[in-house]
Structures are given as structure tokens and as C-alpha cells.
Amino acid sequence: INDQLKLDEYDCPISLFPLISKITVNVFPSLILNHCRKHALITDSQYGFQPKHSIVQALTNIIQFAALKMEKGMNVVCTLLDVEN
Numbered sequence: 808i809n810d811q812l813k814l815d816e817y818d819c820p821i822s823l824f825p826l827i828s829k830i831t832v833n834v835f836p837s838l839i840l841n842h843c844r845k846h847a848l849i850t851d852s853q854y855g856f857q858p859k860h861s862i863v864q865a866l867t868n869i870i871q872f873a874a875l876k877m878e879k880g881m882n883v884v885c886t887l888l889d890v891e892n
Contacts, residue, residue: 840856843849849857854865873883 852868854860854862869885869887873885876883
């Protein structure tokens with residue numbers, strides 16, 4: 808019986824970390840995004856990490872907003888940040 812319990816030289820333990828990692832990377836982001844959409848936790852003004860939302864749309868909205876305010880004689884100040892890593 809002891810001989811059967813010994814590992815062969817070619818036997819090695821199997822790690823589940825690669826599988827768990829792939830599930831985490833591929834499944835959880837979509838679950839979180841679906842939850843946020845279902846409960847309206849993300850506003851329409853959120854452009855990052857949103858499908859069918861682009862920086863071009865965000866800048867277009869900012870320019871339109873600024874133009875409307877300036878037409879009314881108001882001052883417009885804008886600070887833009889592009890955060891990466």
C-alpha cells in the first residue's frame with residue numbers, strides 16, 4: 808500500500824491557479840459591469856471602460872457644453888486628466 812501512495816518521478820501536483828486566474832480575468836469584469844448597469848451605478852457621462860463610448864464622444868460633449876456656456880457669456884474652465892497605469 809505504501810508503494811501506491813508514493814508519487815512517481817513523473818507525477819506532479821496539479822495547480823488550479825491558472826484556471827482560477829482565467830476565470831477571474833474573463834468572468835468577473837463582465838459580472839461587475841452587468842451589475843453596475845442593472846442597478847444604474849454608471850452614469851452616461853462615464854466614458855472609460857464603457858462599450859460604445861469613446862474619448863471622441865467625451866470631448867465632443869465637453870466642447871458643446873463649453874460653447875453653450877460661452878454663448879451665454881459665462882466663463883468656462885476645464886481640467887482634463889488622462890490617467891494611465
